[in-house]
Amino acid sequence: MTIVRETLLPPAPPPRRTGGPVGWLRDNLFSGPGNTLATLVVLAGLALLLPPAIRFLVTDAVWSGTSGEACRPATAGHPVGACWAFIGDKINYLVYGSYPAAERWRPNLFFGLVALSAVWMLWLDAPKRGLGAVFVFLVGPILSVWLLSGASVLGLAPVATSLWGGMLVTLVVSLVGIVAALPLGILLALGRRSELPVLRYACIGFIEFWRGVPLITVLFMANVMLPLFLPGDLTVDRLVRPLVGIALFASAYMAEVVRGGLQAIPEGQGRAALALGLTRWQALRLVILPQALKVVVPGIVNTLIGLFKDTTLVSIVGLADFIRVLEAARADPRWSAPTIPATAYAFAALFYLAVCFSMARYAAFIERRLAAGERGRS
């Protein structure tokens, strides 16, 4: 018996293509009957939804005009989508609220300061980040208050907070939230891990209380109860009341994020620091906190996103934040046209989406970087 083949086999057909566009399509969209059906259903849905959306946002949109008249189908001569002329006309109101036009350089400078602080804090390899922290949490807030509300020392005319509005107020509320919540949250997280029962239970009670109630009740409480608790005829500015509520509320959430970071640091780190002769305070400041805070940067940014979205609630208690100013602009009879509400909400959606999505991307980037660092170490 021989096992040697004497004739040449006919060449086998090439294997199924797995690379290239065709292979990709087959693998990802048409790999089976169910899959093909899903693809077709989604494509049909997109064909139904996308063209109207594009028509609304771009092709049928009205880009210029001075009143709602321009955004009526009768005047425009075609079905009207978004009325971007409305946003263009109102943009100063949407950004600054009723802040006096002559003083608008002050909010602009404030935006500049915020951008500088944000880059300083978020760019991990920025020079002198320690100095940046002092700036962001101490110098920056004082400068901003002077700049925005006026300071006779600097020769700046006072501007009542009732005139502030729009994105300016949204930004101020979020920044007060984060600038107050981060230090407070760190203190609360440390207190919750303290060995002293009175301190620990006080912190647990504080954190769980704020995390257990809705923000809107906190804002109502700040509005009606804060003035009651203060002595004599001391009144609190209408802008400051919700800020106090937001700061306390956000600090409870921040405390839980920071606690997660503290728990991620092995106990040996603190013990080693003590063994080297560091005091408990030094061990905390030089060894534990730097590591713990680095781990929770994504968590902090996610809390910040939540805080930024939650600032919209201050419109319910009467602050002229971006949403409230937008609703006021929408109600302007000069700009009454059928698509004005949809235009306003589309603009707001783009604004919030841009800010929150970029923050979320940043958090994901840091997370990847931290994960890479972990892999590199082990």
Added chain:
Amino acid sequence: MDRASGRTRPRSGGRGARGGRRVPRSPRALALQALVALALAALAYVAATNASEKLARQGITAGFGFLGRSAGFDISQRLIPYAAATATYLDAFRVGLLNTLLVSGLAIGLATLIGFAVGIARLSPNWLVRTLAATYVETLRNLPLLLQLLVWYVAVRVALPEAQRPAAWGGAYLSQRGLVLPRPEFSGVAWLVPAAVLAGIVLSGAWARRRARRVEAGAAPGPIVGPALALVLGLPALAWIGLARAGHPVPVAWPAPGPYGPEGGLGILPEFAALLLGLSTYTAAFIAEIVRAGLNSVARGQGEAAAALGLSRAKTLALVTIPQAMRVIVPPLTSQYLNITKNSSLAVLIGYPDLVHVFMGTVLNQTNQAVEVVAITMAVYLTLSLGLAALMNAYNRRAAPGMR
């Protein structure tokens, strides 16, 4: 050294409940704690005296007596009898609380359904489905809930037909005034129908337990979804038909178009619909991420082994992957349920009469009993939060202890 530890051990053993954590007893630690306690007490004292002084000046008597006073305002949606003329503030509180519970409960169910669907879709082998699900999550998660509620309530509602010319569909009417459905009246012998629903649920539970026992005993698991659906839907249908045959048909109030909009029937407020849809689609985006993380946490080999055994993708998910993922999914899911309950307070924006709108809004404005109203409202939410958390912790203890 030995003596020192011998001295401390009985003391720390005495407080074993704290997991053996040693409580420092040094004078410095005691002084610090006394200082903290003193500061908190002083803060509370100053706040309380200031508040009582100011309330006295405004002529408001502290206490909960105001709950018995007549409310005198109407509420647009109520699950229990409530008449503006005779109802007290306590009744208004009850109505608001029930409305909050209703919308939160329904939103929890709906958000879980959408969230699981989107979360599973994010891991679909189909690129289009995967991308669509990711777009859904990234968009809804990054927009404030308040803006989404405005879109549902204002922008979507204007696209609906006017109340005078509602869209009709099989006895139901949809218009800018909301959705009106035919309402069966379960009075008289008709109570058998809701009773049949309850019986169906109880029997399904019994069937599931019997099935679980059979699986423990090594038998093949029988069907569950089909029998449960048949019991929960079939029994009431049987009762309905049986009653009709026996000459006692269940009376149904059919809505009819009137001059100002549909009249009669079971009305669903546009505020309620907007809040329910907004809450559930928003939270579903977060639940989808939780579900995705949970499914990813299950070892790849589990799914591959199930596929090798010949299970379809749906069966693999339902029988192998999701049950194992639940241990990872449930804890964060709980906090999303809590978020739904808390976020339902945004109802105040669009005028749905929930607890915050009715009690912290109208009642607070009418009575000026700020301290009591705020305290009661916050106590309700705290109770709901802590109660749900305790419930889910109990579930976790049952479901979590390791893999079998």
